Amino acid sequence: MIKVRHLSKRFGKLTVLNDISTSFSAKEVVSIIGPSGGGKSTFLRCLNLLETPSDGQIIFDGVDICDKKTDINVHRQKMGMVFQQFNLFENMNVMKNLTAAPMRIRKMPQAEAEAKAEELVRRVGLADKLTAYPSQLSGGQKQRIAIVRALMMNPEVMLFDEPTSALDPEMIGEVLGVMKTLAEDGMTMIVVTHEMRFAREVSSRTLFLDGGRIEEDKPSKELFSHPESPRLISFLEKVL
Numbered sequence: 634m635i636k637v638r639h640l641s642k643r644f645g646k647l648t649v650l651n652d653i654s655t656s657f658s659a660k661e662v663v664s665i666i667g668p669s670g671g672g673k674s675t676f677l678r679c680l681n682l683l684e685t686p687s688d689g690q691i692i693f694d695g696v697d698i699c700d701k702k703t704d705i706n707v708h709r710q711k712m713g714m715v716f717q718q719f720n721l722f723e724n725m726n727v728m729k730n731l732t733a734a735p736m737r738i739r740k741m742p743q744a745e746a747e748a749k750a751e752e753l754v755r756r757v758g759l760a761d762k763l764t765a766y767p768s769q770l771s772g773g774q775k776q777r778i779a780i781v782r783a784l785m786m787n788p789e790v791m792l793f794d795e796p797t798s799a800l801d802p803e804m805i806g807e808v809l810g811v812m813k814t815l816a817e818d819g820m821t822m823i824v825v826t827h828e829m830r831f832a833r834e835v836s837s838r839t840l841f842l843d844g845g846r847i848e849e850d851k852p853s854k855e856l857f858s859h860p861e862s863p864r865l866i867s868f869l870e871k872v873l
Contacts, residue, residue, distance in 0.1 A: 634659045640689035642675055649675045651845040662816045664832035665825045667842040673825045677794050681712045713783030713791040717798050719775040721767040727778055728763045735785045753781045757811050773804030777811055790821040829872055833857045841865045
């Protein structure tokens with residue numbers, strides 16, 4: 634579904650991503666792990682051009698989205714994005730937060746959008762929160778609503794940028810449970826995460842990114858059981 638070829642990203646003289654090549658298949662769940670400052674979030678944000686790569690190609694559904702002739706907004710509609718912070722509209726209730734984009738961008742009829750919202754919030758256990766405002770929700774509830782908001786656009790792939798990092802420990806399980814269900818349903822997912830258990834047990838594959846390079850890229854169970862890179866071995870010793 635996504636092919637990354639010789640991707641680099643520089644901020645002035647600082648090279649954050651250095652000649653990265655990899656690919657992501659449909660229905661695959663890939664976790665990206667590594668130390669802070671290693672380039673994980675920058676890499677994820679490059680995949681939908683929230684950060685513009687300095688060099689390289691990102692080919693999504695056969696189209697090079699780095700080509701200036703490509704209408705990136707068309708392709709962004711196919712990529713759901715969930716951030717560390719929830720980015721909900723505080724002046725809108727949950728229903729309006731969920732239906733605003735599909736009605737405005739996809740021209741979805743209001744009745745259809747509201748029916749879809751009702752179905753999705755029921756699936757994440759928040760059917761009673763449609764009229765609530767973000768200020769009335771816990772962090773875990775806000776993040777589950779943020780996931781539903783991304784799903785409202787019928788994305789082909791979901792990108793998660795450390796979706797549990799802003800949550801209290803007891804709320805992390807709520808969000809990871811929803812993500813695990815998405816994985817079981819066959820959603821293509823690329824997840825930057827510090828949750829090693831999720832990476833090991835839910836992801837089919839894990840990338841270890843350090844210093845702007847992919848140090849290891851293996852099936853998750855193999856990467857965690859038999860790390861080869863000294864840097865990965867050191868990292869896992871500290872976080873497991």
